[in-house]
Amino acid sequence: MTGRERVLSMLSGGHPDCLPLMPITMMFAARHSGVKYRDYASDHRVMAEAQLRTAETFGFDYVSAISDPAREASDLGAAIEWFDDQPPAIVESHALLADKTALAKLAMPDPTLTPRMHDRVEAVRLLRQKAGKDLLVEGWVEGPCAMSADLRGVNSVMLDFFDDAAFIRDLFEFTVVMELRFAKAQIEAGADIIGIGDAAASLIGPKLYHKYVQPYELKLVQAVQDAGAPVRLHICGKTSKLFRGMAATGAAMIDLDSMAPMAEARAEMGPDPVLAGNLDPVRVMRDGTPAEIEQALAECHRAAGERYIVAAGCEVPAGTPYGNVRSMADYARCLAGASR
Numbered sequence: 354m355t356g357r358e359r360v361l362s363m364l365s366g367g368h369p370d371c372l373p374l375m376p377i378t379m380m381f382a383a384r385h386s387g388v389k390y391r392d393y394a395s396d397h398r399v400m401a402e403a404q405l406r407t408a409e410t411f412g413f414d415y416v417s418a419i420s421d422p423a424r425e426a427s428d429l430g431a432a433i434e435w436f437d438d439q440p441p442a443i444v445e446s447h448a449l450l451a452d453k454t455a456l457a458k459l460a461m462p463d464p465t466l467t468p469r470m471h472d473r474v475e476a477v478r479l480l481r482q483k484a485g486k487d488l489l490v491e492g493w494v495e496g497p498c499a500m501s502a503d504l505r506g507v508n509s510v511m512l513d514f515f516d517d518a519a520f521i522r523d524l525f526e527f528t529v530v531m532e533l534r535f536a537k538a539q540i541e542a543g544a545d546i547i548g549i550g551d552a553a554a555s556l557i558g559p560k561l562y563h564k565y566v567q568p569y570e571l572k573l574v575q576a577v578q579d580a581g582a583p584v585r586l587h588i589c590g591k592t593s594k595l596f597r598g599m600a601a602t603g604a605a606m607i608d609l610d611s612m613a614p615m616a617e618a619r620a621e622m623g624p625d626p627v628l629a630g631n632l633d634p635v636r637v638m639r640d641g642t643p644a645e646i647e648q649a650l651a652e653c654h655r656a657a658g659e660r661y662i663v664a665a666g667c668e669v670p671a672g673t674p675y676g677n678v679r680s681m682a683d684y685a686r687c688l689a690g691a692s693r
Contacts, residue, residue: 418544494573497569537580546606549585551588575602624658
């Protein structure tokens, strides 16, 4: 099986020859390729080359256009700070929607024309051209809560849940329409799967999540999957009390952070979603040994069952030893394959 076939087989309920290998690598890929992260996040050609080289070196089944959460906000006019070797950051003290009335004046961006969204679309296109049908190509968009926090400021948006529910709904409606357009542009460029990152959703608690956020995640996930690409849903942090809502979005793949217990996730989410993760990116992935990583993966695999994709709990850190990354491939290909 090719890597692309392996992942698509798992996501469609099949039985691939071994476990798919899909760790998120951004700064790790840039470091491996010897490029500054500023260039990785701003030039799709640099990103594509780094992703392809990393996938080839470590035997990954996919390549991804994920880089940072500031693309959409930047193209809307938000203040962004750039660094030589770190991801660009949104300047929250100058949040684009510090004045809530500015939402009504925002023009919906065209992801095929605006600079940073277009660059990701072109990254997907180039990855598809160079990877052919051998590797799965992943596009990426922000979820409604994460995107709203980027535009409004995380502290302000948390207060808005209590002070102005109508504004929250208007803001979420805007973000879902924008992100769906962005996702469709990446699908048209060749993305096989779309990642949706909704990091801020773990900060608000289960009541607010289920009342406000989950319905819009569901709307976005279903629309993306209706457009032809399965969704990889990732919410950073401890999401135990959100498990049922995350599963109810219908996302084909749910990527769990290290703070989200795998056995509990499977029990709460049921047998259908493919689960990925949830190795601790620092204590296990970066600072552990290959043997410890294989042991942790075996525990995750056992808890998740057959419908499991090998990945870290979040991004593989830039300083992770190469032997540790190779141990993930060893487990996916050898240990897991031998146990099937």
